[in-house]
Amino acid sequence: MRTGLKITAFAAAVAATFGTAYGVGSGVSPVTAADERPSNEHGGHGQNTEEGAVAATDVVPGGLQVSERGYTLALAKDRLPGTSGELRFTIRKDATGKPVTSYETEHGKELHLIVASRDLTAYRHLHPVRAADGTWSTPVSLPKAGDYRVFADFTPSGEKEGLTLGAGLGVAGQYAPARLPEHAARAEVEGGYEVRIEGALRPGAASELALSVYKDGRPVTDLEPYLGAYGHLVALRSGDLAYLHVHPHDGRPGPEVSFTATAPSTGTYRLFLDFKHDGEVRTAAFTVHAA
Known part of the structure; x- marks a missing residue:
């Protein structure tokens, strides 16, 4: 996967912030x-x-912006009524306002989705499914209520570099942030x-x-x-x-x-x-x- 952060890769050139080399x-x-x-x-x-x-x-760094390089992450809903539900979203091309429907495949997927709580104690790596109209969807089960951030990691077809967009997500319920x-x-x-x-x-x-x-x-x-x-x-x-x-x-x-x-x-x-x-x-x- 690719991000806006800088990373040095030994066997594969990937732009990111934290990478790794096998056999340290x-x-x-x-x-x-x-x-x-x-x-x-x-x-x-x-x-x-x-x-x-x-x-x-x-x-x-990647994930800090909801829009970048002409693309926008658009959540269908930025709040879930409970800890279990469905996430739906599109990646929109700003120039046309239309959802992106063609992506490069990286590590077996067109798009990788990460959901993490603001206190960094909850984490989910999800693999949503894309409909023909460009709408992505995936079931999600989170461990607690509170504030989350959704990260979409992808490369639109024709783009030389991937990008990561981020958006806020609220989960209804009683919540007290935990210490890191x-x-x-x-x-x-x-x-x-x-x-x-x-x-x-x-x-x-x-x-x-x-x-x-x-x-x-x-x-x-x-x-x-x-x-x-x-x-x-x-x-x-x-x-x-x-x-x-x-x-x-x-x-x-x-x-x-x-x-x-x-x-x-x-x-x-x-x-x-x-x-x-x-x-x-x-x-x-x-x-x-x-x-």
Whole structure:
């Protein structure tokens, strides 16, 4: 997938903010810990964030705008009456006002949809279906009420680069935002899985992140391809939810899946790794500080 953030890829040229390179190995240092987070209070790209992000690149991150480069993400409804329902939307060409009906296929899909809560504790990677008139739809089940953001990651046919558009979504019900989870080098995943992360995330400089999958304490060496890769990584910046979706380099089916990434600014990020094993897609989440 592609985004407006800058990313350096080893085997595939992808423009984004957080990428990865396979086979980092033991030479990778631990991810920046919580006590190393930056103290600067100025927001990146002229925007304030909860963790005080500071601009490090001139590229505007993806997902911050509902309209960009002549395209607009138009939700049929920007509020759901409950935590379960259907999302419907179109990608409209601003010049004509008509829905886009032709897309490039990337990683097996014409469009990838991410829904994340504003507090970054809820995350869904969805694959909507497109009707002939250009309307996309997908069922969605969210864990709680509150404020969410919807990200559409796609490349219209004829465009050389993909883009990511974002729009707000409200879910009715009682809601109290949760605190962002603290940094940890390990994440437990339902089913007896554990994912370990190594590496350093640096603003404005390429760095490597390696994520290794274990089950019941043993390395998983038979990860299954999911959308053409052994893992998919989404990164969201705390505060403004600047978005990045990247894919790993070709490599062995585990236990390590790795990426080369460039953070757009200092600040705190929430990383979501999707991986497939025993026929089921699972997600591990990490809090990482770029400093």
